[in-house]
Amino acid sequence: MTLELDDLRVRSLGECRYDSPFAEMLATKRTSPHYVHEDDRVLVDDTVSILLSRGVSIDELPSLETAGPRRKIYFDPAATNVGIVTCGGLCPGLNDVIRGIVQELTEHYHVAHIYGFRNGYAGLTRRHRERVVELDLHAVRDINNDGGTILGSSRGDQDPEDMVDTLVELGIHVLFVIGGDGSMRGAMKLTKEIDARGLDIAVVGVPKTIDNDLPFTDQSFGFQTAFAQATEFIASVFVESQAAENGVGIVKLMGRHSGFIACYAALSNNDADFVLIPEVPFVLDGPNGVLRRVEDHVRRHGQVVVVVAEGAGQDLLEQEGRTTDASGNTKLGDIGLFLKQKITDHLTAVDLPPTVRYLDPSYAIRSVAANAYDSVYCVRLAHAAVHAGMAGRTETVVVRWRRRFVHVPMELITSHRNQVDPDGDLWMSVLEATGQPATFGA
Numbered sequence: 001m002t003l004e005l006d007d008l009r010v011r012s013l014g015e016c017r018y019d020s021p022f023a024e025m026l027a028t029k030r031t032s033p034h035y036v037h038e039d040d041r042v043l044v045d046d047t048v049s050i051l052l053s054r055g056v057s058i059d060e061l062p063s064l065e066t067a068g069p070r071r072k073i074y075f076d077p078a079a080t081n082v083g084i085v086t087c088g089g090l091c092p093g094l095n096d097v098i099r100g101i102v103q104e105l106t107e108h109y110h111v112a113h114i115y116g117f118r119n120g121y122a123g124l125t126r127r128h129r130e131r132v133v134e135l136d137l138h139a140v141r142d143i144n145n146d147g148g149t150i151l152g153s154s155r156g157d158q159d160p161e162d163m164v165d166t167l168v169e170l171g172i173h174v175l176f177v178i179g180g181d182g183s184m185r186g187a188m189k190l191t192k193e194i195d196a197r198g199l200d201i202a203v204v205g206v207p208k209t210i211d212n213d214l215p216f217t218d219q220s221f222g223f224q225t226a227f228a229q230a231t232e233f234i235a236s237v238f239v240e241s242q243a244a245e246n247g248v249g250i251v252k253l254m255g256r257h258s259g260f261i262a263c264y265a266a267l268s269n270n271d272a273d274f275v276l277i278p279e280v281p282f283v284l285d286g287p288n289g290v291l292r293r294v295e296d297h298v299r300r301h302g303q304v305v306v307v308v309a310e311g312a313g314q315d316l317l318e319q320e321g322r323t324t325d326a327s328g329n330t331k332l333g334d335i336g337l338f339l340k341q342k343i344t345d346h347l348t349a350v351d352l353p354p355t356v357r358y359l360d361p362s363y364a365i366r367s368v369a370a371n372a373y374d375s376v377y378c379v380r381l382a383h384a385a386v387h388a389g390m391a392g393r394t395e396t397v398v399v400r401w402r403r404r405f406v407h408v409p410m411e412l413i414t415s416h417r418n419q420v421d422p423d424g425d426l427w428m429s430v431l432e433a434t435g436q437p438a439t440f441g442a
């Protein structure tokens with residue numbers, strides 16, 4: 001991917017003139033293996049050959065602004081009002097992020113007010129303005145123990161003018177948007193309207209996706225919790241299929257365009273024999289098609305476990321009448337039920353009448369509370385987001401990239417999808433673990 005330094009430069013509302021509450025703590029800090037100074041930058045690339053292929057001097061290499069507290073900040077904390085909104089599908093850790101933001105703003109920055117908007121962008125519109133809640137330490141005390149989001153969420157377009165009216169009415173200086181690619185596109189429409197009116201409001205994003213489909217982030221928060229949940233379902237169908245004659249276990253997992261959950265869940269306990277993901281097309285019929293491979297497996301081992309991501313094999317399904325959800329996301333055909341039928345029909349036809357155990361855990365993997373690892377990740381993202389907002393960064397998201405917390409322009413995070421690379425080492429691990437062929441088909 002071609003990347004200029006300018007593509008990676010994040011926007012600031014202006015000069016930072018206020019002392020940060022962290023100024024003293026930062027006074028003597030310099031870049032070390034464990035800390036990146038605010039004036040230093042983090043490289044985008046991490047292999048010698050990629051760096052060399054850029055063909056530019058070290059200071060021109062694509063690099064990212066480091067996240068974290070600044071010595072000077074843009075907003076005067078005592079006069080700062082903050083808003084928080086969670087949008088799109090649920091994800092483990094949303095409450096941890098809300099809690100982390102509120103705690104950091106309250107305990108360290110002592111901001112004036114923190115408002116929570118209810119049910120996504122809808123909560124910012126005139127119609128729902130009266131549902132805004134004030135957030136304090138008490139309101140977020142133990143919310144990390146619960147899945148979901150205390151603020152609620154939603155899909156569906158809202159009018160940016162209407163939403164900015166609300167920000168103005170409440171005197172909001174920093175809005176934190178916790179959401180996925182759609183939410184970040186929505187946030188950019190907000191900043192456009194904010195700019196058009198010449199307002200001094202920062203919009204900072206915390207990227208959320210259980211599909212792990214956002215770029216410039218090692219792994220999105222909640223992903224680890226989600227795939228760990230998914231693992232349990234694969235283990236169940238494995239046990240069931242093992243106990244049955246010609247046992248077939250099929251698990252359909254979330255992942256619209258990216259098969260990360262399927263890959264990680266399958267690798268975690270190694271019970272899966274076939275993993276089907278959107279990034280790797282497959283055919284069902286013919287000597288090298290999925291059905292014959294599944295049949296061979298059942299003949300040799302007496303059972304088979306198939307893990308399929310919801311976005312896999314969409315080309316095999318009837319496309320007619322394909323609709324979108326309220327946010328414009330294409331509604332997918334049900335590849336899980338389709339495969340179940342096809343495998344059942346095929347095995348029956350070749351005299352291996354199967355016992356099929358089909359599970360679609362669906363929301364069960366994303367509605368749970370974050371595990372300890374994700375909780376740590378969430379609170380650190382929350383801290384980074386607060387520092388970015390108080391320093392006047394806008395149209396910016398905070399991410400962890402190659403283990404460093406950094407700032408990325410919103411535009412870049414929505415520029416493309418993070419997907420499993422069929423030539424990459426993750427997919428290679430899946431092929432090694434399952435023993436499935438690299439391709440199905442001719």
Ligand SMILES: Nc1ncnc2c1ncn2[C@@H]1O[C@H](COP(=O)(O)OP(=O)(O)O)[C@@H](O)[C@H]1O
Binds near residue numbers: 088120121157
């Ligand atoms: N291109 C867009 N412009 C403005 N708002 C958008 C856009 N795409 C999505 N949104 C809004 O962002 C919110 C979340 O988007 P959605 O796609 O549902 O989830 P996610 O943020 O998880 O991808 C919804 O309210 C949706 O209407």
Ligand SMILES: O=P(O)(O)OC[C@H]1O[C@](O)(COP(=O)(O)O)[C@@H](O)[C@@H]1O
Binds near residue numbers: 090256
């Ligand atoms: O919540 P809905 O509308 O049923 O949509 C389900 C979709 O949401 C996801 O969980 C996540 O999608 P977003 O992060 O884009 O909201 C997908 O894996 C899944 O396809």
Ligand SMILES: [Mg+2]
Binds near residue numbers: 088180181182
């Ligand atoms: Mg999305």
